[in-house]
Amino acid sequence: MKSLFEQIDMDHVINNTLDLVKIQNTAGNTIEVAEVYERLLKEAGFSVEKHEFIENNPTLIGRYQGNTESKGKTLIFNGHMDVITLQHDPPYVENGKIYGRGTCDMKGSLASILEVARVLRNSNISVDGEIIVVANSMHESPGGRGEDLLAMSETINLEADAAIVMEGATYECTIAQLGSATFNITIERNGEPSHQLYTPDSIPHPIAVLADVVQALEQANEELKEKRIEDIGHGSYFIGNVQSGSFYNQMPKYSFIEGVRRYGPNDSFEDVQKQMIEILNKVGDKHGVKIYLDIKKVRDGYRIKKEDDTIKALLDSVRKVRGIDLPLVGKKLVTDAGIFVNEMDIPTICYGPDQNRAHAEVEYVEINELKKTINVYLQFIHNYLGVEIGIQS
Numbered sequence: 001m002k003s004l005f006e007q008i009d010m011d012h013v014i015n016n017t018l019d020l021v022k023i024q025n026t027a028g029n030t031i032e033v034a035e036v037y038e039r040l041l042k043e044a045g046f047s048v049e050k051h052e053f054i055e056n057n058p059t060l061i062g063r064y065q066g067n068t069e070s071k072g073k074t075l076i077f078n079g080h081m082d083v084i085t086l087q088h089d090p091p092y093v094e095n096g097k098i099y100g101r102g103t104c105d106m107k108g109s110l111a112s113i114l115e116v117a118r119v120l121r122n123s124n125i126s127v128d129g130e131i132i133v134v135a136n137s138m139h140e141s142p143g144g145r146g147e148d149l150l151a152m153s154e155t156i157n158l159e160a161d162a163a164i165v166m167e168g169a170t171y172e173c174t175i176a177q178l179g180s181a182t183f184n185i186t187i188e189r190n191g192e193p194s195h196q197l198y199t200p201d202s203i204p205h206p207i208a209v210l211a212d213v214v215q216a217l218e219q220a221n222e223e224l225k226e227k228r229i230e231d232i233g234h235g236s237y238f239i240g241n242v243q244s245g246s247f248y249n250q251m252p253k254y255s256f257i258e259g260v261r262r263y264g265p266n267d268s269f270e271d272v273q274k275q276m277i278e279i280l281n282k283v284g285d286k287h288g289v290k291i292y293l294d295i296k297k298v299r300d301g302y303r304i305k306k307e308d309d310t311i312k313a314l315l316d317s318v319r320k321v322r323g324i325d326l327p328l329v330g331k332k333l334v335t336d337a338g339i340f341v342n343e344m345d346i347p348t349i350c351y352g353p354d355q356n357r358a359h360a361e362v363e364y365v366e367i368n369e370l371k372k373t374i375n376v377y378l379q380f381i382h383n384y385l386g387v388e389i390g391i392q393s
Helices: 010-021 031-043 103-122 147-155 206-225 269-287 309-322 337-344 367-385
Strands: 047-054 057-065 073-080 092-094 097-099 129-136 162-165 173-177 179-188 236-244 254-263 290-299 328-331 348-350 364-366
Touching (some): 010 097, 010 103, 010 367, 031 103, 047 147, 073 103, 073 367, 097 103, 097 367, 103 129, 103 364, 103 367, 129 367, 147 337, 173 337, 173 348, 179 269, 206 236, 309 348, 337 348, 364 367
Parallel strands (some): 073 162
Antiparallel strands (some): 092 097, 179 290, 236 254
């Protein structure tokens, strides 16, 4: 009998990826793509639950049921169906690549796990346990905060022994990630916008106050650099946008700062918020202005044990498929793994095809990368659930 690796049909994977990418869904509304993926899940052998925790943004839970009499493990594969809002040409295949918005991030991964299930089903292999696919809709939109996964964790008791978020970490094994929160700061002085020459010297300049806030956050950054976080480095404040004024000689009433705060796995969002309020209050009191903070959590950070069986299974799988040893690393980026770890208490790793074209002006995924990813998933299922995969001839 052919090994499971040899039964992979990449035409299925290519066509399924194209089916998903053809739907140019906008951030915040994934009804159409969810309908297509629900159909594909059922065709691959999954039973599917469809939930709409967030209006117009379905969450799919596909179950590939193994031996119901066994006490085998449950393994979750997770991927998001929404894409960033940058436009892209219609999808097409050329020179071993699938082009289109979402091919790399991450509809190619969603198609890959379908082929894994098809191969298992067509081989009549009984899985000692259960494989679950969770396809969510609120990763990139609106604001990329995983609202539907959070709602799912609060509503459904979804238990599993391990989970794989099917993106990134192709050449590394992520054992920890920083938390992330976006912030908007508004600085407001008394009075109305006025001509520079008719504004009393005693009136604080919102742009000067803005400069002091920037300096205060830079000082906080230097302090964060001294607080090393194992495997990751350190937390940070990053300012990506500042605005004020509407005319060259008019004294503005407001100034604005926008950025991101990254913090360690052991830090709480509430503590981060409190620390930032204290920094801003000092500057506001110094200048006699009001400073408002709007800070919103993206994801909390997380850490899983280096000796977890999930990590061991992934390291062995990648070694056998790709012939490389993955280093154990911490990451500053944010994925949905944090929700599975923190809210559902499920050891979670990240693994998917090379994502160097994610969010790029021209997005594509290499077909060979999808095939390697499918091989890694099959090998992982063998290592973790004990499914026989055969020896590739």
